[in-house]
Amino acid sequence: MLFGKPKRKVKRILIVEDEPLTAFDNETTLKDDGYEVVETLDGFDEALKAIEREPVDLILSDVRLRSQQTGIDLARAAKERGIPTLFATGQAYPHAREVAIGCLMKPYSEKQLKAAIESVDRLLQGGKVKVPKGLQLFHPETGEPV
Template identity: 40%
Template sequence: MFLGLRRQEDGRPPRPNILTVLVVEDEPLVAFENEHALEQAGYRIAATVNDYDHAVRVIDEGGVDLVIADIGLHGDRSGLDVARHAAAQALPVLFVTGRRPIDAQSIAVGCLAKPYASRDLVAAIRVIDAVLRGGRRPKLPPGLMLFDAEG
């Protein structure tokens, strides 16, 4: 069972842990829509990239709070490889894909099924943020599957 979120000393809700997002997506229109929706929701975009090498460079520079990764990318390596690299650094990953990989649970916090609405992507990030902070899990948006042990 998840614990309730604590309020700050001034009574405001706690700040989210997820402020900066790396978008890893090979479809230009989807990448643009994700970037726009996340910026409108107040998130900072560390970068939007379409291949493993660029994603790893951004992750290694630091300052990323969440990686949103599609499975299929340009080049020989996939979003699974990006997720494995991020997981090795204890960086949470949300897959956004039409096909959930078999080993997703060991390298990501969840998977949002394509196609999804922009509002569902934002809601998915808020759910993941609450879970990572140990708070009570909000209602899941359509298409989101979490891989937490608590269910």
């Protein structure tokens, strides 16, 4: 596309975050940027039900959730269904590359969140990605760092 925004692969995002203010900010930021937020939830069980009933292009999830199961458990379940997960967390997970497409470290700004989602989108489309500050990305098939 010569002018305007490029075509997105990531259009429908499920937000799973146990901090209400962060969840609200993420939802507002993503909606304002033209994404469809499928739902904003704070627990594993609700998120699992959402991905079973709704098409989702990407899950934006914290590692720690309100429920006993974690964002890691959710990322594993999502990966089995072919849905990539981007962790947005203050708690680094050393094995993120095994279950997620990336990890955005808290605290992050609106600009960093938007850049992270755009980078994930480019990566999923097979494009070259310049990884923004605060983001780790992993190749969707190999798990190798980008």
